[in-house]
Amino acid sequence: MSMPKEEGLDHSLAFLKEGYEFILHRRKSFQSNVFETTLLGKKAICLGGKEGAELFYDTDKFIRAGAAPNRLVKTLFGEGGVQTLDGEQHRKRKAMFMSIMTKTQLQQLDQLLETEWEKASEQWEKNDQITLYKESQKILMKAACDWAGVPLDDEEKRTDQMRCLFESPASLGLAHWKGRTSRSDAEDWIAELVEQVRNGDLHATKEGALRVFSEHRDSDGKLLPQRIVAVEVLNILRPIVAISIYIAFAALALHQFPQESERLKKGDGSIRRFVQEVRRFYPFFPATVAKVKQDFEWKGYQFKEGTMTLLDLYGNNHDPNLWEQPDLFRPDRFLDWKESPFDFIPQGGGVFDMGHRCAGEWVTIQVMEVSIDFLVNRLQYTVPKQDYSYSYSSMPSMPKSQIILADVRKQNN
Numbered sequence: 001m002s003m004p005k006e007e008g009l010d011h012s013l014a015f016l017k018e019g020y021e022f023i024l025h026r027r028k029s030f031q032s033n034v035f036e037t038t039l040l041g042k043k044a045i046c047l048g049g050k051e052g053a054e055l056f057y058d059t060d061k062f063i064r065a066g067a068a069p070n071r072l073v074k075t076l077f078g079e080g081g082v083q084t085l086d087g088e089q090h091r092k093r094k095a096m097f098m099s100i101m102t103k104t105q106l107q108q109l110d111q112l113l114e115t116e117w118e119k120a121s122e123q124w125e126k127n128d129q130i131t132l133y134k135e136s137q138k139i140l141m142k143a144a145c146d147w148a149g150v151p152l153d154d155e156e157k158r159t160d161q162m163r164c165l166f167e168s169p170a171s172l173g174l175a176h177w178k179g180r181t182s183r184s185d186a187e188d189w190i191a192e193l194v195e196q197v198r199n200g201d202l203h204a205t206k207e208g209a210l211r212v213f214s215e216h217r218d219s220d221g222k223l224l225p226q227r228i229v230a231v232e233v234l235n236i237l238r239p240i241v242a243i244s245i246y247i248a249f250a251a252l253a254l255h256q257f258p259q260e261s262e263r264l265k266k267g268d269g270s271i272r273r274f275v276q277e278v279r280r281f282y283p284f285f286p287a288t289v290a291k292v293k294q295d296f297e298w299k300g301y302q303f304k305e306g307t308m309t310l311l312d313l314y315g316n317n318h319d320p321n322l323w324e325q326p327d328l329f330r331p332d333r334f335l336d337w338k339e340s341p342f343d344f345i346p347q348g349g350g351v352f353d354m355g356h357r358c359a360g361e362w363v364t365i366q367v368m369e370v371s372i373d374f375l376v377n378r379l380q381y382t383v384p385k386q387d388y389s390y391s392y393s394s395m396p397s398m399p400k401s402q403i404i405l406a407d408v409r410k411q412n413n
């Protein structure tokens with residue numbers, strides 16, 4: 001049986017134009033959770049729905065080595081990182097990440113964040129207004145470095161580098177190249193710290209990522225090359241700073257859905273459900289990518305070895321077959337959510353240890369909870385008129401104004 005197929009030479013331009021909605025639009029028009037298209041001059045299969053996600057995370061059928069486009073590897077991921085590994089090598093490396101995600105470690109991050117929010121808000125009281133997206137990046141970078149045991153030498157420069165890593169993958173020209181130079185500079189910085197940890201010149205905290213990753217032995221029993229440790233430590237710092245995007249969207253939701261914000265203030269809404277709805281509702285990653293490991297057949301369709309395959313992350317979070325009225329912001333939908341690892345997948349699906357589901361999902365949820373609690377219950381501020389719109393084609397997307405808050409004061413209660 002032949003797979004539903006989008007006719008035409010190449011659809012990369014349509015992907016750029018329709019962005020987050022590209023796959024879902026076609027899933028709807030083909031009425032199918034699987035279809036074929038052409039992207040970057042190559043045949044690509046797009047998968048969606050619970051069944052599509054379940055298939056995508058079957059590690060006997062899909063691999064990650066060589067799957068991600070070069071522009072993503074050169075900016076966002078780095079070379080040789082966990083995202084690009086398969087099989088036993090991936091399992092061992094992923095276990096290294098998950099080993100630092102303990103309850104105690106997460107509580108420590110909580111406290112570091114609280115302290116940074118406190119310090120920052122004291123500064124903000126001296127200003128007429130602040131840009132939340134940028135300010136929260138400073139908070140997150142300081143907390144992330146402290147948590148990872150990384151001495152932060154030049155706060156402004158390093159925070160800017162982290163931002164460039166996640167803002168640049170899909171951008172063009174200079175902005176993209178800035179992402180590439182930020183990557184090599186940031187890797188140099190961390191690789192030097194790894195050397196210092198290994199020769200005893202830097203006593204990094206025992207449980208922090210810098211020390212744990214520097215001392216980690218890979219599946220061959222050897223220490224990882226310094227450069228790879230740097231890539232993996234950046235796989236902690238960079239995405240923590242990227243939570244600033246969700247914080248900006250959360251602040252937007254608090255403003256645009258004041259009844260939800262009131263409920264949080266009165267304590268009759270749940271911050272957890274609010275966080276989940278922000279992660280479901282707003283765009284972050286459109287899709288994730290793998291390659292067919294070897295020829296197989298699924299539902300009568302042929303999947304040929306090496307074919308690029310995309311999983312529709314944004315689309316699954318907005319799929320009307322999975323969510324009632326998906327385009328409404330309604331945190332209470334999570335009251336009776338059946339906790340499937342394949343429908344709600346803003347940070348990937350499946351399981352953490354064997355598959356590529358985001359290693360930092362718990363961190364993300366927790367950081368968002370602390371930050372939203374601070375915005376709702378610890379600060380008061382006004383929201384001046386600004387451009388709240390966000391695009392479905394720029395990746396990553398975020399409110400155009402980056403969320404300006406004015407007259408920020410600590411609450412007196």
Ligand code: HEM
Binds near residue numbers: 236
């Ligand atoms: C800012 C919000 C975040 C979003 C939207 C996000 C999203 C994602 C996505 C979509 C994937 C790929 C899933 C796949 O390919 O199947 C991923 C992987 C990953 N994320 Fe996150 N992430 C976030 C935050 C974090 C944080 C805070 C950390 C670390 C503290 C982190 C560490 C990782 C790592 C190490 C991987 C690779 C996992 C693997 O390949 O096995 N992420 N993330």
